[in-house]
Amino acid sequence: MQRPTLFFLHSLGASRDEWRDVIATLEPQFECVALDVPGFGTTPSAGRLDVIALTDWFCAEVADRAPPCWFAIGHSMGGKIATLAAARSRDGLLGLAGLGGVILIAASPPSPEPMDPARRAEMLAWFGSGAPQRQHAETFVDNNAASMLPPALRERAIADVLRSQPEAWAAWLLRGSRQDVADAAGTLHVPALIMAGAEDGDLGADAQRRLNLPHYPAATLECIPGAAHLLPYEAPHDVARLITLQVEHSQARRLPDDFMRLLNSNRVVPRMRSRLLQRHAGPAPDARGVLSDGQRAVLGALAAALLDGQADGLDLARRIDIALANEEGDGWRFADLPADVAAWKTGLDMLQQMDFGDLPTSGQAALLTAIARGAHPLAPDSAFSTAQLAHWFEDARATVVRTWTSLPSTFALMGYDGFAVGGDGRHSLGYTHTEADHGEDWQLRGARP
Known part of the structure; x- marks a missing residue:
């Protein structure tokens, strides 16, 4: 750099x-x-x-x-x-x-x-x-x-x-x-x-x-x-x-130099540039979430496990926590689940009771696989049934991945440059080449060969 x-x-x-x-x-x-x-x-x-x-x-x-x-x-x-x-x-x-x-x-x-x-x-x-x-x-x-x-x-x-x-x-x-x-x-x-x-x-x-x-x-x-x-x-x-x-x-x-050069170019409109910079900065230090410290720690471990260690799990956990506090969900949830905050608290508490954060990587993977399949045995008085826990985990996976892929650092890692279309509507610069394996000089390469 x-x-x-x-x-x-x-x-x-x-x-x-x-x-x-x-x-x-x-x-x-x-x-x-x-x-x-x-x-x-x-x-x-x-x-x-x-x-x-x-x-x-x-x-x-x-x-x-x-x-x-x-x-x-x-x-x-x-x-x-x-x-x-x-x-x-x-x-x-x-x-x-x-x-x-x-x-x-x-x-x-x-x-x-x-x-x-x-x-x-x-x-x-x-x-x-x-x-x-x-x-x-x-x-x-x-x-x-x-x-x-x-x-x-x-x-x-x-x-x-x-x-x-x-x-x-x-x-x-x-x-x-x-x-x-x-x-x-x-x-x-x-x-x-x-x-x-x-x-x-x-x-x-x-x-x-x-x-x-x-x-x-x-x-x-x-x-x-x-x-x-x-x-x-x-x-x-x-x-x-x-x-x-x-x-x-x-x-x-710091973001990679090639990503910053593209973000600094006239292909990116000011509104998009500002939004990406704010997203990269993350929530304000004094922003308050709704999860407890223990729940946030489990969420951090869950995020790290889902992304194979490619992301800062605690950073993602805090972003998700603040989003829950701000009611930034997509409005959709499984019919058998409570409202978002209650669902997240319950699901994370159950993972904490299973000592998820203390398990080795292989143990975490096995536990999550069983939960996703509705095959992990639960006590009759558990807060969620096996079906509810599987549904919550499906929502949790989607939220973690959506949050991670929305970050400029992930854009840079993947070589995603769809934000750099340069304007609105007919004024957009767009792409000249749209066929597979044929990029343009201004595009990011990211992790592509």
């Missing part, structure tokens, strides 16, 4: 140079792309002066490269842009499907950024007549660090402030930091890491917990001691270490 691509977005008054020491640790393990946000570093603002325009710019940068696996890493101002880009990936925007996670560093939230009005006015005054004086840049850098930066790093940070474009600086303080895009960000079910400096003021751990964490149910929050707001300068090795751990952890759920 191709190395994950890490996109770095800097803070107000900085440039891609603030990531230099962080990236030195991360390469060559990862493909690192540090960008100058418009109006800073070497990139002209070109009228891109609010959060929406800056997000448009960043999404275009990602889509131009269309990496099969990428991460958005945003510091302060850049964090707000990263969050909105993640929302567009969730919504199926072309070229962004490979998002593996978001890493926020002392990040500005989607809601208005907390900032003392007097400090905002002071910073605006620095650029009131054009470029600021050096003493203003020094004040800005020194006030955002827990202690004085080493001379070389301090000079680099000061130089970035001095070359910031006045219109971009003012636009962020007057508009970008105040824009409320929390509704557009919504809830983001992607792996996320949020870092905060223990000595940071407005955007410290408490602010991150209150303003950014609610958008990322699967996020973890790390507080870095001895640092304030300029984490890439103050603690580059800690930042690089935490980024590495987060990216490596997220790789376990």
